[in-house]
Amino acid sequence: MTDMQNAILFHQYDISPFSEKVRVAFGIKGLTWYAVDQPVIMPKPELTALTGGYRKIPVMQIGADIYCDTQIILREIEKRYPTPSLFVGGDKALGWGMGLWTDRVLFQAAVAVIFGTTEGFADEAFMKDREKLMGRPFNTDEMRAGAPMMMEQLRAQLDWLEEQLSDGRAFLMGSEAGIADVNAFYNLAFIRWIAPAGAAVIDAFKNVVAWEKRIQEIGHGDRQELGREEALDIARDTTSTETETADQGEPNGLMPGDQVHVMADDYGRDPIAGVLVSSSAQHVAIKRNDPRVGDVVVHFPRAGFLVMKAG
Ligand SMILES: N[C@@H](CCC(=O)N[C@@H](CS)C(=O)NCC(=O)O)C(=O)O
Structure with missing residues (x-):
């Protein structure tokens, strides 16, 4: 299991256009990744066990850290594998x-x-x-x-x-x-x-x-295949590496430990409940517990997502 705890597990399906965005980014960076194929329509029980209800494709999993939406997926792979960068020419952001x-x-x-x-x-x-x-x-x-x-x-x-x-x-x-x-x-x-x-x-x-x-x-880098149950076992047997960090500039005063809901602002607006672990102008990470996988931390981008304090 230890060799898989840092592996990129990519919950996707082949004719998913948003998955293609990330597959090409894997190709640019020459990464090895594991395709975990998910159904094209609901139900997706093995996906929502990880995400807490977020159903869109793709989702990236690294151990017990779950990244929802291509924006946060690209940000994370750029952070973990900075070279070659996705920011080329005069593009910084x-x-x-x-x-x-x-x-x-x-x-x-x-x-x-x-x-x-x-x-x-x-x-x-x-x-x-x-x-x-x-x-x-x-x-x-x-x-x-x-x-x-x-x-x-x-x-x-x-x-x-x-x-x-x-x-x-x-x-x-x-x-x-x-x-x-x-x-x-x-x-x-x-x-x-x-x-x-x-x-x-x-x-x-x-x-x-x-x-x-x-x-x-x-191309798409080095693609391997992994089963959905194996991906869930990896989440269960690993611990999130996200550290609790207060977000000084948080406009609404959200703090680690707050119970929040996160939802997309366009479609697939199912609110995902969890406890805030860290946030910034560009991300929000929440901890949640699931009977199949235990504690996981689910990461979302900030642009295009709404974060609401629960209660
Ligand atoms: N903003 C999302 C959009 C993802 C999206 O809309 N994905 C499509 C598939 S490519 C989807 O989830 N469709 C519904 C489904 O597959 O259940 C992202 O960037 O990841």
């Missing part, structure tokens, strides 16, 4: 902000094009599941009607990438691949996996197509 564009506006355009132009990808169970996740009807007629407009939205955003690459640079920020590339790339991969009509929109951008090939050549 704006790649994080760019993630809010690519993960929300660009992603929504990709999703609308995918579901508005393809038949049969979503079965009844998938649609019901995603209705619950999003809190609104999964209306395929509406998506089909909106597809032409969303193709235009997609084209406008792809054109930014095309222009950024127009001086012949290999990657978005220069000669090395970094966070800007992983943020943008997975949306295009998602479209190509499923939607030929969307792929045709991408194909009109020659620099973008050449850049996609360069990213594909980076």
